[in-house]
Amino acid sequence: MALVMSLNSDMKSKSTIFLPEVVKPEIMNFIKEHGQSISLKKGDLVPKSILLNNFIYLKSGLLFYIKRTNNYTKPKFVNVITPKRLTDYHLLLENNCTCCKSIKVARDSDLIVVDKSLIKNLIKDDIELFTQFMFDANYFTERQTALAIFLLTSSPEDKLIKFLFDMLVVYKTEFSSPWLTIKIKLTREEIADILHISVIKLDLMMGSLKKQGLVTKQNGLLCVNTALFNELSPCPLGREDAQGCKSNNMLKFRTKNMIEINNQPLHIKIKQ
Missing domain, CATH: 1.10.10.10 (Winged helix-like DNA-binding domain superfamily/Winged helix DNA-binding domain)
Structure with a gap:
């Protein structure tokens, strides 16, 4: 065994599911080159406008990515986000509603936000990097699914x-x-x-x-x-x-x- x-x-590291994978160097370089740095205090919520239209990368601090459920006895799933990770690959290609999701700043944190439109344009400008984003998005979703199953069945x-x-x-x-x-x-x-x-x-x-x-x-x-x-x-x-x-x-x-x-x-x- x-x-x-x-x-x-x-x-x-690859066997962990409670925390997302560290962002790969090529994606991290793109985020740092094209992103905007912001600082938030413990207890703040990331504004919905940022959550909807941007990728959010954590430089330092701690974030809680919260997803609301329909179970009133267990109203939320919480992912802990540690530095050098994206909070989510949410809505990679679509600008849809994020009403069931929120990001709470658990400790004073420095973030980088990147407009999703820049990532969409990579399909024309840098297909290899765009493919890497898509691959990592699928892997992120797979780990999130594994986490949900683990939490519900363990x-x-x-x-x-x-x-x-x-x-x-x-x-x-x-x-x-x-x-x-x-x-x-x-x-x-x-x-x-x-x-x-x-x-x-x-x-x-x-x-x-x-x-x-x-x-x-x-x-x-x-x-x-x-x-x-x-x-x-x-x-x-x-x-x-x-x-x-x-x-x-x-x-x-x-x-x-x-x-x-x-x-x-x-x-x-x-x-x-």
Whole structure:
């Protein structure tokens, strides 16, 4: 069975789903050359006019990309956006409504906004770069779909473990000691929103992990014991790898699940 802890740093990065991928150098160069820099304070919302007509790149700080749902018990999905990433590849070629989406500035942040029309024109001016934008947009959407499926089908405990792992990877933590430090402070409410769970449930899980000696706090930062990730699969949906494709997460809680059943050899009796 493939284990996420055994992956190299590049493979760890590709196994994350809670945070978008770092923008590639050629796209980053285009953004810096053609974009406009703006600074926003913690608690600000990115104006809808900017959200609708521009790509938004985070230079420094922290953003929450919020998508409203129709479930009044869980009214929003929250993506955390760390530096060197785009908030979304939303509406790449169409200027449609963004009423269900908003971007909140979680920490004082510096952004670069790029008019989408400049990107559309690349189809005439630089087809290779335009193709790269389209490829990355599709990959972004794929990761977002994987995240949505993971959040809707995984246990709260698995969601917390996966999120902690992704945060460690994104902040380039060296997995070389038993205890690893998450290099950013997030509130209980922020983490609960990101995991799509209640604050009460988060408190119960964190309390349990502390009793097991798997998490602690040091200088106000959360520290995680690597033993927490022993059962974590490289696949964001819990599948082992291409060889097995059985869900570790599902198997832990449902010993007779459909994934296991579907992987059994099929025996068909043919009438002579």
